Amino acid sequence: MKCATTIDLKPDYTISRVIRGGWQLAGGHGTIDRDAAIRDLIACYDAGIFTFDCADIYTGVEELIGAFRARLFAERGLDALKQIKVHTKLVPDLSTLPQISKQHILSIIEQSLMRLRVDYLDLVQFHWWDYSIPGFLGAFHWLDDIRREGKIRHIGGTNFDTPHVKSVIEAGIPVLSLQVQYSVLDARPENGLVELCLEHGIALLCYGSVAGGFLGERWLGALEPEWPLENRSLVKYKLIIDDFGGWALFQELLKILDRIARREGIDIATVAGRYVLAKPAVAAIIVGARNSSHIVSNARLAQGGLSEADIGDIDEVTVRRTGPAGDTYTLERDRTGRHGSIMLYNLNAKAS
Numbered sequence: 001m002k003c004a005t006t007i008d009l010k011p012d013y014t015i016s017r018v019i020r021g022g023w024q025l026a027g028g029h030g031t032i033d034r035d036a037a038i039r040d041l042i043a044c045y046d047a048g049i050f051t052f053d054c055a056d057i058y059t060g061v062e063e064l065i066g067a068f069r070a071r072l073f074a075e076r077g078l079d080a081l082k083q084i085k086v087h088t089k090l091v092p093d094l095s096t097l098p099q100i101s102k103q104h105i106l107s108i109i110e111q112s113l114m115r116l117r118v119d120y121l122d123l124v125q126f127h128w129w130d131y132s133i134p135g136f137l138g139a140f141h142w143l144d145d146i147r148r149e150g151k152i153r154h155i156g157g158t159n160f161d162t163p164h165v166k167s168v169i170e171a172g173i174p175v176l177s178l179q180v181q182y183s184v185l186d187a188r189p190e191n192g193l194v195e196l197c198l199e200h201g202i203a204l205l206c207y208g209s210v211a212g213g214f215l216g217e218r219w220l221g222a223l224e225p226e227w228p229l230e231n232r233s234l235v236k237y238k239l240i241i242d243d244f245g246g247w248a249l250f251q252e253l254l255k256i257l258d259r260i261a262r263r264e265g266i267d268i269a270t271v272a273g274r275y276v277l278a279k280p281a282v283a284a285i286i287v288g289a290r291n292s293s294h295i296v297s298n299a300r301l302a303q304g305g306l307s308e309a310d311i312g313d314i315d316e317v318t319v320r321r322t323g324p325a326g327d328t329y330t331l332e333r334d335r336t337g338r339h340g341s342i343m344l345y346n347l348n349a350k351a352s
Contacts (some may be wrong), residue, residue: 001204004048004333005302007283009176013122013219015085015192017277017293017302018073019205020044021288022054022061034064041068045080047299049348051207053179053286054116055125056108057299057347059276061313062115067188069117080242087123087160087205088112090143094129094345102142108229108348109151125205127157129345130165130333146173156205162192167201175202177263180328184215184275184318185237185254188328194281203283206276210287212237215272216279220254232342239338243323244330253317260310273301 004016014080023039041052041064050066054061065086073081085149092100112121126143128136143155154175157165168175179195182189186208195206212233224247227233241250257268264271273285287298306314324331324339332338 004299005199007203008155009283011087011337014208016049018049018086018273018298019051019053019284019286020049020298021207022052022058022065022285024063024288025061026058030066032060034067035065038068038071039063041065042072042075043295044076044082045072045076047295049299050083050297051087051284053087053089055091055113057089059255062112066115066117067196085122086116086118087156088116088121089125089127089177091127091347092129093348096348097128097133097135100135100139103209104137104146105142106146109146110183110225113151119248120150121152123154123156124152125158125177125188127158127173128160128164129154137163137167137171140168140171144173147238149246159332161327161328162196164292165196167192169196169200175200177203177205179205179207179286182276182279182282183209183211183240184257184272184314185211185240185250185321187318187321188324189199189281190279192325193328194279198280202281204279205284205286206282207286209238209273209276209285211240211272214215214238214241214250215254215308217258217267220258220268235337236343239342240324243325244321245320249317249320253314254319255268256313260306260313264304266300266304268307269295270301271306274304274306275311277302278305278311300302300343 004018006014006044007017038091040114052065054065069081069084096104124143126140143152146152147155154176155174156179157175158179160178165178180189182204188202200261229238254268257271261268261271276285296324331337332343333339
């Protein structure tokens with residue numbers, strides 16, 4: 001049953017508005033049943049989710065998607081395979097940035113091509129850890145050279161803030177999309193980036209729309225969790241909740257989301273996802289799961305919308321937020337700060 005809706009990022013480039021994320025399929029999240037994971041990815045396709053997100057630093061995920069593509073071709077044929085879009089991220093280690101070269105960038109591209117078993121990459125989403133280290137514009141130009149050579153179809157960015165996206169645009173780089181964190185809790189893209197993207201026709205592909213699971217029934221009415229939390233994802237999004245206004249305001253938000261969800265016969269995560277999908281410049285949201293239990297509900301995320309009254313009720317809470325403040329990913333770039341200190345900056349060696 002096809003559920004997910006689609007959007008054209010270019011006249012000849014269509015994606016599903018729900019993108020299946022690959023982060024949870026990385027080896028660092030526990031033992032992955034490879035065959036079951038491939039079956040789940042095929043189930044995503046059957047549900048209408050035909051766009052997949054991965055990264056060079058997600059251990060084993062590009063290889064897994066490559067195997068999925070081969071299985072899909074064998075079971076569904078060439079037309080199904082042609083519909084698939086795979087978006088990968090290129091994330092050079094922080095330690096390599098001072099001496100980064102075109103050859104280094106090309107080696108990562110070649111590695112992704114091999115792992116995914118493709119002749120070209122649909123979309124490469126580039127990340128740069130530290131703006132104080134020069135070279136990100138040069139790296140974008142190298143990516144554009146590689147695009148012209150036919151190994152990349154489209155170029156995007158990951159976690160770039162407004163001034164640096166503007167620099168990339170002014171440098172003449174054809175930026176198709178930006179992957180950013182955006183949710184009912186975290187509205188930092190609205191501090192300049194959304195307006196710039198609308199002006200230049202750049203699509204936002206959004207992660208974090210369910211805040212690592214915090215935007216779900218499990219946490220409705222729950223006591224505030226105590227430190228330490230069980231994994232880094234929960235730590236990351238608990239910090240966002242703290243910045244948003246704390247646990248009490250978060251619970252007010254959950255109650256509103258739950259009321260809407262119950263009336264519509266859906267869940268809190270779906271309401272939260274639809275809230276983001278309704279935002280200007282947002283083309284798609286990235287959802288992740290390690291099993292098939294939520295595939296159909298994820299695919300239905302984009303099938304319906306929220307009424308103006310529902311959005312108004314939600315915004316009666318969000319207007320009282322105290323943060324997170326600043327531009328996209330600025331807090332995470334401060335390696336001494338609460339958000340930046342939990343990041344892992346040199347993952348390529350582990351993903352090799």
